Structure formats: structure tokens, C-alpha cells
Amino acid sequence: MRAYEPGSRDAPAPPAGSGVTFVMPVLNEADYLEPAVRSVLAQDLDEPFELVLALGPSTDGTTALAHELARQDERVRIVDNPRADIPVGLNLAIRSGRFATIVRVDAHSELDTTYARAAMATLERVGAANVGGVMRAAGRTPFQRAVARAYNSRIGLGGGAYHGGQVEGPAESAYLGVMRRAVLEEVGLFDETIRRGEDWELNLRIRKAGYRVWFDPALAVTYWPRESWARLARQFLATGTWRGELVHRYGASNSPRYFAPGALVLTTIGAVISGIARMTGLLRGRPARVLGLLWVPVLAYAAIIVGAAAGRWGGHTVRDKLWTAAVLPTMHLAWGTGFLIGSTGGADDTIDTSRLDRKTPLP
Numbered sequence: 001m002r003a004y005e006p007g008s009r010d011a012p013a014p015p016a017g018s019g020v021t022f023v024m025p026v027l028n029e030a031d032y033l034e035p036a037v038r039s040v041l042a043q044d045l046d047e048p049f050e051l052v053l054a055l056g057p058s059t060d061g062t063t064a065l066a067h068e069l070a071r072q073d074e075r076v077r078i079v080d081n082p083r084a085d086i087p088v089g090l091n092l093a094i095r096s097g098r099f100a101t102i103v104r105v106d107a108h109s110e111l112d113t114t115y116a117r118a119a120m121a122t123l124e125r126v127g128a129a130n131v132g133g134v135m136r137a138a139g140r141t142p143f144q145r146a147v148a149r150a151y152n153s154r155i156g157l158g159g160g161a162y163h164g165g166q167v168e169g170p171a172e173s174a175y176l177g178v179m180r181r182a183v184l185e186e187v188g189l190f191d192e193t194i195r196r197g198e199d200w201e202l203n204l205r206i207r208k209a210g211y212r213v214w215f216d217p218a219l220a221v222t223y224w225p226r227e228s229w230a231r232l233a234r235q236f237l238a239t240g241t242w243r244g245e246l247v248h249r250y251g252a253s254n255s256p257r258y259f260a261p262g263a264l265v266l267t268t269i270g271a272v273i274s275g276i277a278r279m280t281g282l283l284r285g286r287p288a289r290v291l292g293l294l295w296v297p298v299l300a301y302a303a304i305i306v307g308a309a310a311g312r313w314g315g316h317t318v319r320d321k322l323w324t325a326a327v328l329p330t331m332h333l334a335w336g337t338g339f340l341i342g343s344t345g346g347a348d349d350t351i352d353t354s355r356l357d358r359k360t361p362l363p
Contacts, residue, residue: 006212007212007213008210010212011123011127013123013124014101014181014182017047017048018099019048019049019050020045020116021049021052021094021098021102021103022040022051022116023051023052023090023093023102023105024036024053024054024093024104026054026055026056026062026066026107027056027057027058027081028060029058029060029107030058030061030065032108032224033065033066034065036105036108036109037051037053037076040105041075041076042113043111043116043117044113044114044117046117050075050077050097050099051105052078052093052094053069053076053078053079053093054079054089054092055078055089057082079092079093079096084356085192085195085351087194087195087198090104090189090198091189091192094181094184097181100181100182101120101179101181102180103116103119103177103178104176104179104199105176106176106221108223108224109176109221109224112220115220119133119178122178122214122219123178123180123214129206129211129212130179130183130203130206130212131219132174132177132178132213132214132215132216133215133217133220133221134217135175135220135223136152136220136221137151137223138222138223138224140224140227141227142317142320142323144224144225144226145315145320145323146314146323146324147232147331148225149314149324150327155328156328166217168215168216168218169214170215171213171214172203172255173199173200173213174213174214186209187202187205195347195351196242196350197242197243197246200246201246204253229326232330235354237334237335238353238354240261240334240335240337241350242342242347242350243339243342244340244341244342244343244344244347246342247259247339247342247343248342248343260336261333261339262340262343263336264301264332265337265340267294267297268298270294274292275292275295305329309321338350
């Protein structure tokens, strides 16, 4: 984990019993919403809490399910999010909430019953403005399990603390996050011009304001990744594009690890072009040999992927291993391609289409 100096300001701690507002943006989550909501309602808390669903224009039955869950339990409330953007939905839910601590949850996530209590204890103990833990990805199918292995490994997502860190301390960002409302309001809530990476940008402003963002590996959230190859590729293309936009906006504030996938894409393109040029005779002699060296890192990368997939880490069955070998370069190359697009031309109105049903109109 990259070292981040702790902020000098303690976040204001609300009085005991000031309550907790869970906020969840929701769009086309019929297969995941009910267990996610049940895990929130099962939280072991000694103070009042509520769950605010920011409901986007879903087309898969999610809307009816959300309203039924709200009918069954008065702690569940719904605010409409017609734009479907995640930061817009988060801000709508936060503003609608009544309590002093904000817990971001995801419709693809499930919480242990002690999650909120433990996170609030850490907030109090270290005086942080935001506390997050480990994203513990899990899967139900061979494909989803392969994605989960990639999420949980340095090979897949580059070693961010919340993808498997074990050392507690100040952090760059926080997965989901348990936050003090007073600090959120001070820094201006989520930036609604950012469609992906909004949590990183918010935590950057929290840290610039002098507060602590804290990683606690004792906290963990179960996360269910995308369930198809096409959705995964679209998700990572959009995420990479917005990371490129954030690099364009904030430069050196971004960790160096964000540049690696883009470098992989450029190196691969260069190697392929050099190979074609040599085969067609357009490139000969020393220039051909020099450019041919681009194949060295590309082949080394391919060897790492094959080795990881073939080993015990890649799963127990041949199908598991094949999906692992497909998932890793899909994540890296889609993210890296998006990063190059975003860092050179900006993200513009790029959205994560993996969240959309084919019949859902784009916002």
C-alpha cells in the first residue's frame, strides 16, 4: 500500500445515538438487490438507522422489487435518480438521509452484521472522516469466480489496499466508505461531473481538507462482480476512461500504478505494428531489431497470465483456468484502452453501460 500521511484534523464525532444513514445507488439489480438490502437491515447497531435507495430507471424488475422492500420495512426509503449517475444518486440519498454517519453500500455487495458497528468504532478510535476495508470479491459461476480471483489479487487490480491489504493505516481512498456527514457537507459531497472514480476524487478532497481517510483490514464487504465477459469489458473500459479523466484533472495526485495498463496497451500496439512491418518488409536492419524488443515485455506479460491461470491460483478446473486466462487481459487491456482515451481526450459523457439493460435509454 502506498503510504499516505495522516491528516492533522480529527473529524467531528457526533453524539452517541446520532444514527446511521446507509446510501445505495441502484440500477438494474434485480438479481442482487434483495440480499444487499437484507444485509443492511441485519446490521447490529444500538442506534437508529435507515437505508436510502437512489433508484435509477431500471428495466429488469428492480423498481418493483425496491418498492416492495420499502413496503416491508419502514427503514427502507426510496429517492428517484432519473439520471442514473452514481454520484448524483449518492448525493440525493445523502441529502435525503436524516443521520450523522453515512455508510455507502453497493447493490452488488453484502455486509457482515457487525460491519457498521466495527467501522464506526474505527472512525471514533482514529478520528477519521472516512473508513473503508477490504473488497472481498466472490463468484457463483466459473466466470464470476475468475473475476473475483482477479479482484482479490495484485495480478488483477494492481495492489490497492482495499483489494487485499493487511496493514491498517492512512489510505488514498476507501472502498465504499463509512463517513462523517459533517465532513461530507464541508467538502461538498460527491462531484456529480464524475461518473466513475467519484469515491477517489471525494477522498482526495477530504485529505486536502486535512482529514484522515483510513483503511482497516478487519472490515470486509462481499462484492459480486459482473457476470458476463461483455459486461466486464464495458465496465473496465468506462472505469479506465474516467481514471484517465482524473489523471487529466489531477495529475500527480494519482498513484503511479494507474499508468501501467495504458503502458501495456501502447507496448502491445507497438509490438504488433513492428511485427507487421518486419513481415511486410517495411522495416529491416537495426530499426527492426530495436522495435522488436517491444515483444519482450508483451511475451513476459503473456507468460505471467498463463502461469497464473495454470497454477493453483487460477482455479481447480480447466474451465476455471481458461476463464482466468481470459479475464485478466480483458480487465487490463479494457482499462488501459479507456485510460488512454480519457487521459488524452477526456471522458466526456462516457457511462458504464455494463449497468444498463439493452432496453434502458441512455441518460
